[in-house]
Amino acid sequence: MEVERYCVNEPSVISEVIDGETIVLNFENGHYYSFNPSASEIWRRVCAGSPIAAATEWVASRFAVDPAAIRPEVEGFLRRLEEEQLIRRAAKAVAPAVVTAPADAGGPVAAFSSPDFEKFTDMEELLLLDPIHEVSDSGWPQKSQ
Amino acid sequence: MSVVGRAPRVSVVLPVYDRENYVGEAIESVLAQTLPPDELIVVDDGSTDGSLAVVERFARPSMQVIRQENAGIGAARNRGLRAATGDLIAFIDSDDLWEPDKLELQVGALRERDDLDLVFGHLVEFLSPDRADELGGSLEVGTDPVPGLLALTLLVRRTAVERIGLFDEKLRVGEFVDWMARARDLGLASLVLPQIVARRRIHGGNTVLIRSNRDYLRVIKSTLDRRRRAANAG
Numbered sequence: 001m002e003v004e005r006y007c008v009n010e011p012s013v014i015s016e017v018i019d020g021e022t023i024v025l026n027f028e029n030g031h032y033y034s035f036n037p038s039a040s041e042i043w044r045r046v047c048a049g050s051p052i053a054a055a056t057e058w059v060a061s062r063f064a065v066d067p068a069a070i071r072p073e074v075e076g077f078l079r080r081l082e083e084e085q086l087i088r089r090a091a092k093a094v095a096p097a098v099v100t101a102p103a104d105a106g107g108p109v110a111a112f113s114s115p116d117f118e119k120f121t122d123m124e125e126l127l128l129l130d131p132i133h134e135v136s137d138s139g140w141p142q143k144s145q
Numbered sequence: 146m147s148v149v150g151r152a153p154r155v156s157v158v159l160p161v162y163d164r165e166n167y168v169g170e171a172i173e174s175v176l177a178q179t180l181p182p183d184e185l186i187v188v189d190d191g192s193t194d195g196s197l198a199v200v201e202r203f204a205r206p207s208m209q210v211i212r213q214e215n216a217g218i219g220a221a222r223n224r225g226l227r228a229a230t231g232d233l234i235a236f237i238d239s240d241d242l243w244e245p246d247k248l249e250l251q252v253g254a255l256r257e258r259d260d261l262d263l264v265f266g267h268l269v270e271f272l273s274p275d276r277a278d279e280l281g282g283s284l285e286v287g288t289d290p291v292p293g294l295l296a297l298t299l300l301v302r303r304t305a306v307e308r309i310g311l312f313d314e315k316l317r318v319g320e321f322v323d324w325m326a327r328a329r330d331l332g333l334a335s336l337v338l339p340q341i342v343a344r345r346r347i348h349g350g351n352t353v354l355i356r357s358n359r360d361y362l363r364v365i366k367s368t369l370d371r372r373r374r375a376a377n378a379g
Contacts, residue, residue: 016359018366025361032365122329123368126294126322127361129268 005051006078007090015043024086024117030124033086038063039115042074046087052078063112070112077115084119153232153256155182155248155300158225160218161239165195166275167346168239172203175237180249182235184209186225191215196239219312219320222296226311232303236296240273240346243297247342251300254338262305263328263335266342268293273348286347292337296321297345305333316360323364330371 008015015024022040024033035043041062045055056074060067081087157175161168175185185208187200200210213224222236233255237243251264267290272280309328312320328335 014359014362016362018362021366021369023362023365023369025365034369120365120369123322123326123365125292126325129291129293129295130319130322130361 003052003078003089005049005090006046006082006087007049008047009085009088013086015047025127026084026086027127028085030121030127031084032120032123032127033084033117034120035117036113036115037110038112039077039117042077042115043081046078046081049090059115063110065112073114080117153252154184154230155180155233155235155252156229156231157182157185157235157237158188158222158229159185159237159239160188160190160221160225161192161196161200162190162215162218162221163192163194163196164239165192165199167273167348168196169199169202171237171239171241172200174242174245176203177245178243178248179246180252181207182248183207183231184229186211186228188213188221188225190217190221217314217317219316220314222320223311223314226306229303233300234303234306235300237343238297240348241297242344242346244340244342244344246340247298248300250338250340250342254336255300255302258336260334261336262333263299263301264338265293265295265298265335266338266340267291268295268298268343268345269341270345270347273346276348280348290341293343293345294325294337295343295345297343308333313364316364318358319361319364322361323367326364326368327371330368330375 009026012028013024013026015022017023017040022035022043024035024043026032038059041059042055045058050058052075056067056071059074060070063070078087082089159168159171159175161171164171172185172187175182187208187210189197189200189210189212191212191214197210197212204210209228211224211228213221218238225236226234233252235248235251247266251266254264255261268287269290270287272286305328308331309324313323314320316323
């Protein structure tokens with residue numbers, strides 16, 4: 001069956017764009033990733049709940065390329081993300097995702113290169129052990145910021 | 146082998162924030178060491194409960210209590226590090242326990258091997274008895290020993306700390322991951338002893354909230370940036 005959309009594999013996976021770099025961390029195995037520009041754009045749409053077709057349109061418009069030409073690469077990349085357990089298949093019946101034309105896109109962000117990530121496993125045992133300690137309501141709170 | 150010569154002095158840093166129920170047991174596990182530390186520095190990070198009173202019950206010449214306004218675990222550990230005078234430094238959190246031979250094993254390892262900078266050990270978890278009824282079914286407790294790469298299980302040479310630097314006080318969680326990543330990037334040598342050296346208390350808390358904490362991503366980003374700078378410079 002063809003996959004129509006994916007969603008981020010929460011709560012195991014968290015991500016953030018920091019200084020323009022998309023960093024993704026999977027707490028289940030302690031692996032972390034740095035995404036290249038086109039991968040970041042795909043990730044952004046997955047986070048927003050976009051169907052694959054809309055995500056492809058978005059990426060194509062961001063890089064001023066033909067959606068049909070990059071669709072196989074987008075799908076291939078999504079399968080890699082699924083293999084890495086960073087995303088999972090989303091039910092079709094989920095509330096319609098907000099699929100917007102890339103109104104905030106401006107011009108092309110960069111020349112298109114195939115979506116890719118660097119994967120790092122060197123801090124696995126540190127990251128796997130660390131998160132257990134609570135810092136929430138009864139220990140090590142910071143002063144209100 | 147370098148076991149001959151003066152025995153190294155050992156400092157223990159114990160930060161505490163609002164852990165009146167547990168900090169006494171943590172201190173007892175330090176005082177019960179078969180190789181007692183030369184100094185125990187307790188940093189009270191602005192506790193609002195009875196933690197300080199519990200700590201003061203253990204007052205003795207080898208114990209120093211420092212009070213500061215609440216500033217977070219990184220800042221509290223740093224305060225203790227600045228006060229520490231030992232050649233070797235260990236940390237314990239206020240809710241955790243050391244095994245009685247923790248320091249003896251680790252001091253022995255560092256005295257035997259000059260090339261080692263940091264020595265860890267194995268770790269087990271235990272469900273805090275006071276929360277067992279409430280949390281028994283809901284939390285995973287790792288009763289099998291695992292390599293414990295945590296401040297709790299570490300004994301480190303002062304010379305290594307001087308190279309690694311202090312804990313990042315801006316981080317609310319992940320401060321040890323960040324510190325250890327810096328240690329590795331310096332090429333410092335570490336060893337994980339096969340023995341269990343500490344027991345980590347599991348007493349609830351909101352794991353999901355912690356896991357969503359973005360500080361881990363910041364630690365990763367700064368680690369990647371540091372390595373890229375080093376690669377470009379090299």
